[in-house]
Amino acid sequence: MTESIIHFHSPGKLIALVGNPNCGKTALFNRLTGGKQHVANYAGVTVERKEGKLTLEDQSVLRILDLPGTYSLYPRTPDERVTCDVLRGVAKGEKKPDQLICVIDATNLRMGLRFVLAIKRTGIPTLVALNMVDEAKSRGINIDVAALSKELGMQVIPTVAIERDGDKLLKESLNQLFAKLKSAPLQDKAINTLGVVNETVAGNLDDALARTDLPEQQLQQIEADHERVQTILQKLGLDQIIYHTGSDRLDSFLLHPVLGPVILVIILFAVFQAMFSWSTYPMDLIKDLNEYLKNEIINSFSPGWMTSLVVDGVLSGAVGVITFLPQILVLFLFILILEESGYLPRAAYLLDRLMGSVGLSGRSFIPLLSSFACAIPGIMAMRTIPNMRDRYVTMLIAPLMTCSARLPVYSLLIGAFIPQRTVWGYLELQGLVMFALYLAGILAALMVAWMLKLLTRAGRQARPLMMELPRYRWPNPWNIFIGLVQRAVIFIKRVWGNILLLTILIWFLASFPLPTPGQSLQIENTFAGILGGYLSMILSSIGFNWQICISLIPGMVAREVAISALGTVYSLSSLGEDGISTALAPIISQQWSLATALSLLTWFVFAPQCLSTLAVLKRESGGWRIPLISVSYLFGLAYIFSYIVYHLTSYYVS
């Protein structure tokens, strides 16, 4: 009995790009679609789905899908599984592609051609795009395209994805192909105007990708492919091993036992510096815009809870979303550059031992690095970690990477309580404390990961690496630009709904019940104030007074909102954001003890508890288990360490 899967999708032809990772497939995709793409998720999984539109000569528009790069049709990671499912026609909500473009790297035919043979077995009509022919030519690899086509029995088209018209030949072939197809009948499919396709899943096309193959058979197939590829390469005179000596020479520095790590640290340091210094100008612009809009609205409308809703709820929520976008974008810019250039796997390699000692692998490095800007894109980047246990552990420790949203709180407290002194001749004490806070977060994360390694059997097993180190290449600005825009859009889409809703909720808690007319709002009398009162009964043991407790609640929406909440508590809400910080400093340095301040700093290292992060955690991990564990253990650690810091400081100061 055969099983039928009914797909609902847009009618019309679907082309899919497949290929190994690092073959320039995405650059080709960008080139073919001219940057007109839409990024979403595949149904039911957290794998990125990139679809674009390709316009042919006769103005007809084809849908083109950029499938995740894969080394084989026996998938290793969720990414690869999606590609395989789409090719088999069993991916949820996805149509089986009508035409494939198999992209291979002309400088690595050994690997590419094996993949082409595997793709050929799927039976889907395929064009082979021989990418990076310019690179190959510059190394003396001259490929007779016609001969290769003949050997493979498939059309091979040279492309240079990074050049403006590098896809010209490919587009011409596609034009010809689809002009022919237009007249040909559609086989075995009944398509109505809604584009409903009734496909039968059984069929010998699936045998090619069947996962019920015996392992020996799979291995034999791969060996057979290898032999065939060797034969083809010998016939074309391409079987010598020529490698990129430029790449090798770079690696002699970048992977040097001593130089390698040093260079890595320098690069990381430079990235962080840039992240903070480059983003100050845009962030100031955003702040000024916020102030301007706020004043306009306050001046145009009469005071009252409606105005307050718009200003303190909607506006500050919307601004809260984009405030840290500059920092996130700068960090992503560097990550994209490092990725395009081929350096990232080297960094993962250098860090692999360090990460391995706490039960993770080098692949956790990039997501954790991203978390320094904001944990949300960091958590989303964890899709690249194939091992599920590693992914969960990395998700759990990501919030400990000091995200930039904590900085306003850190700056306020350090500015108010840490004297401006120099230590050991030239080190600024304030800067040192800031650095110590960052370090504390990192050390805490490593410690937690290490404990999880000890306590779980899975943590002690060696996890596979088998990571390709592609040759170095110049990053392409156009690709980076597209990547950056996509990341920004995804981040905003993820976050704006949550933050807006939560900001309004917090505004509600902090504004109601309304004061009797004629009296100004006293925050202690609102719901938030009452909650804060209860909290302070527990948290006074770590030195938190009721003002702090109240502002922790809005702080869960966005850390910087904690500062405006503090401002409201101390009746400074009429001032702008900067005004609040400057005005707060002397107030709190008088009213709070040093122990309280340090305790609050410690608390923020562990548990600012950003609700948006929790929402993303739930989505990426597929349930509430991970977010709940995250919240509980972080609160626990925060309380313990704040307790220690508070009481130690009180003891030493008195």
Next chain:
Amino acid sequence: MLTLDLAIANQKYRIAQLKSEQDTGIDQERMRQLFELGFIKGESVIVLRRTMPGSDPMVVRVGTSTFALRKAEARTIGIEMVQS
């Protein structure tokens, strides 16, 4: 048999065979993945770098591709010297 984890750096070798589960504790799935990445009998292989203490992981060139492998993974790859 000589295995990749014991190879001399920058010396050309050829892959003889992948060692099975009993010898190394690496499962079938892992072996197939190594196969697919190109670690197939007859292919040339060179250890490029042993940056990390204890050579774990190490950088290896198989055919025209470069990979970072764990020592345990390299231990499953049996090699033989190439007569030049």
